[in-house]
Amino acid sequence: MNNDVRQTLREAVKRMPAFPQSMQHILELSGDINCSQKDQVEVIKKDPVFTLKILRLVNSPYFGLSREITSINHASVYLGQNTLKNVALGLAAVDAIPRSAADKLDMGAFWLHSLAVATCAAMLGRKLGVSRDEVSTFFAVGLLHDLGKVVFALYMPEQYESVIRAAAEPGNILHECEREILGATHAEAGGLLAEKWNLPEEMRDTIAAHHSIGEGGSFMLTDCLFAANQISKSLSFGSAWDFHVEPLPSGVQNRLGMTISELIKDMPTLGKEVENARIFVRLGEFR
Structure with missing residues (x-):
């Protein structure tokens, strides 16, 4: 890829929407070796819509749980830190795609x-x-x-x-x-x-x-x-x-x-x- 093409491509990528602030914060935390799972959960809790999406996903046939999970804390315990991050990442990425x-x-x-x-x-x-x-x-x-x-x-x-x-x-x-x-x-x-x-x-x-x-x-x-x-x-x-x-x-x-x-x-x-x-x-x- 030559420099002109790379610059054109970078300009196009710049026009793509950013992630929601909550997801940006989660990704920042994931790069910190001192970050705890509790820190991640507290960020998600501050975004009620994001929290609801994650709970609906965890209780869907995708995970096939035998009982309903009703809180993001319980979802975090079940999923684990990396899976919770990646579930949130997938949802945020789909949300970031412009409807156009x-x-x-x-x-x-x-x-x-x-x-x-x-x-x-x-x-x-x-x-x-x-x-x-x-x-x-x-x-x-x-x-x-x-x-x-x-x-x-x-x-x-x-x-x-x-x-x-x-x-x-x-x-x-x-x-x-x-x-x-x-x-x-x-x-x-x-x-x-x-x-x-x-x-x-x-x-x-x-x-x-x-x-x-x-x-x-x-x-x-x-x-x-x-x-x-x-x-x-x-x-x-x-x-x-x-x-x-x-x-x-x-x-x-x-x-x-x-x-x-x-x-x-x-x-x-x-x-x-x-x-x-x-x-x-x-x-x-x-x-």
Whole structure:
């Protein structure tokens, strides 16, 4: 990406809304090793709408609890500090997307693809034995991985329409069309947006690199996100405007121990779990 393209992209990202103050404060606290779970809860309590959203999510089929949780304190105990942060992060990110995005992209299809990638990445994380708290990071990264497309659609609309038309041609790959027409990819735009929102470094780097498998480095989160993206496209969950399903690089396949088709067979509950995860978008969009 040359300097002119980077500057244009940064200007577009600047126009995206900021996170609510409560979420900004939570992210600041999460970077402080002395931050306690109680500190996080006290921030959330000051935002009644945010509190209500989190409680509705915790009591939804997504978590499948046997009894109702009626306070954010109890929700915090059940979820744990990292999961509470990532639940709040997912809701805040959906809320931050301007409603005008729906005039440029089919946001129903966009969110369905994002939810499928998030759910699948979390399932792959569990398959590899990561903790429940860490699984929430896999879900959050999957949910946010394509937000660079929204930046392009909102603030470079004519160019991005050209990208989507080009990507619809057989054999073309979306991020390659973006590079050719715009000079940058949605992954790079998403990384800059994650930087604007002050997301944790691991999440920023994974979003920015989710189409760069094989270009150096191999991390569990990136591998699971890449595989989840291809699985979701294979099963046509929503639309990524990218119809090319890439085979798993050998390193990713070795880590997961299966091909894409084998992984799909090994996740028979994926569709149901994606349906349960729709609550993130419904609650996130409620204002």
